[in-house]
Amino acid sequence: MKKLVLFLTIMFMTMSYGQEIKQIPLINVNGEGKVKVAPDQVCISASVETKGNNAKDVKKQNDEKMDAVLKFIKKMNIPTADFKTKQVALNPQYDYEKKKTSYNAVQTVEIIVKDLSKYDELMEGLVQQGINRIDKVSFESSKLAQYQTEARKLAMKDAKVKAEEYVSVLGQKVGKAFTISDNSQVYHPQPMYAAMRMKEADTMGASNETLAIGEIEITANVSVSFVLD
Numbered sequence: 001m002k003k004l005v006l007f008l009t010i011m012f013m014t015m016s017y018g019q020e021i022k023q024i025p026l027i028n029v030n031g032e033g034k035v036k037v038a039p040d041q042v043c044i045s046a047s048v049e050t051k052g053n054n055a056k057d058v059k060k061q062n063d064e065k066m067d068a069v070l071k072f073i074k075k076m077n078i079p080t081a082d083f084k085t086k087q088v089a090l091n092p093q094y095d096y097e098k099k100k101t102s103y104n105a106v107q108t109v110e111i112i113v114k115d116l117s118k119y120d121e122l123m124e125g126l127v128q129q130g131i132n133r134i135d136k137v138s139f140e141s142s143k144l145a146q147y148q149t150e151a152r153k154l155a156m157k158d159a160k161v162k163a164e165e166y167v168s169v170l171g172q173k174v175g176k177a178f179t180i181s182d183n184s185q186v187y188h189p190q191p192m193y194a195a196m197r198m199k200e201a202d203t204m205g206a207s208n209e210t211l212a213i214g215e216i217e218i219t220a221n222v223s224v225s226f227v228l229d
Contacts (some may be wrong), residue, residue, distance in 0.1 A: 026178055029162045033154025033220045035147045039139035042119055045086065046126055047108040047133040055103045059090050065130030072129045073111060076122055076185035083111040101166040108135065114142070141216055151220035153185070159224040167228060175227035183221040 048069060050062040056059045063154035073083050094101050113119060123134075141147060 002122040008191060020203065024178070025172075026225045027163050027166060027174070027228055028223065028225045029159050029166070031155040031157070031159025031162065031222045032223060033103040033151040033156070033158060035151045035154070035218045036215045037141050037218065038142075038145055039216050040116070040142055041112055041114045041140055043136065043138045043140055044111045044113065044123075044126075044134070045108060046111070046131045047087070047106055048130050049133050049137055050105045051100050051102060053100070054091060055092070058105045062090075062107055063131040066107045066109070068129040069109065069126060069131055072125050073109070073122075076118060076125065078111060078113065078118075078122075086110045139174065139216065141218075144218070145222040147218045148184070148220065151218045152182070152222070155184075155222045156180075156224070159222055160226075163224070163226045173229040175229040178227050179223075180225075181223040184219060185221075186194060 046069075048062055048065045050058050050065065052058040052061070070124075074080075085107065087106060089104075089106045091104050091106075092101050093104055111122070113122060160174065167174060
């Protein structure tokens with residue numbers, strides 16, 4: 001009997017609490033904040049991929065090419081802390097039709113270039129030294145966290161303004177925020193021609209090219225529920 005009374009009491013309290021929450025007058029709005037900045041660095045992920053029938057020879061050729069690549073990166077005065085090996089692999093690949101095993105060696109290096117004036121020369125040199133696959137080129141800002149904070153503040157202000165505009169015609173006022181959800185994403189410009197130049201390098205040779213990198217648009221999106229006074 002005591003357990004039944006306790007259960008009914010808890011259920012009554014839960015129902016009462018739920019009813020109390022539902023009675024709070026709320027307005028739900030979305031807010032957006034945008035900050036546009038010029039990138040001040042670029043992150044490049046580049047690979048040397050070598051294929052052949054002899055594992056030892058394939059690995060040796062791949063190592064020699066990557067050695068030349070790393071020496072070139074140092075020659076470009078890229079600080080040691082700004083480039084590192086991300087992947088090293090040597091995998092057998094069996095051809096069931098020919099009943100032969102070939103080998104595929106891959107080494108990937110990630111480079112952060114903080115002087116964008118070096119970008120074209122670096123990309124051309126990487127190709128010449130043996131890079132045959134560009135996995136990623138991403139223009140970024142070294143002050144991303146700072147700009148994200150600014151975008152979030154703008155998003156919250158936008159949500160507050162929208163809420164005030166909606167309720168102004170009702171003679172009500174916007175009170176404290178009840179719930180806040182962050183739905184933000186960051187877009188990094190990625191030039192499409194970077195990978196294409198890799199394919200053209202052997203036949204056309206390296207050539208100077210001006211790159212329009214544009215701006216990074218850092219956007220914050222929030223969903224906010226405000227209590228109505």
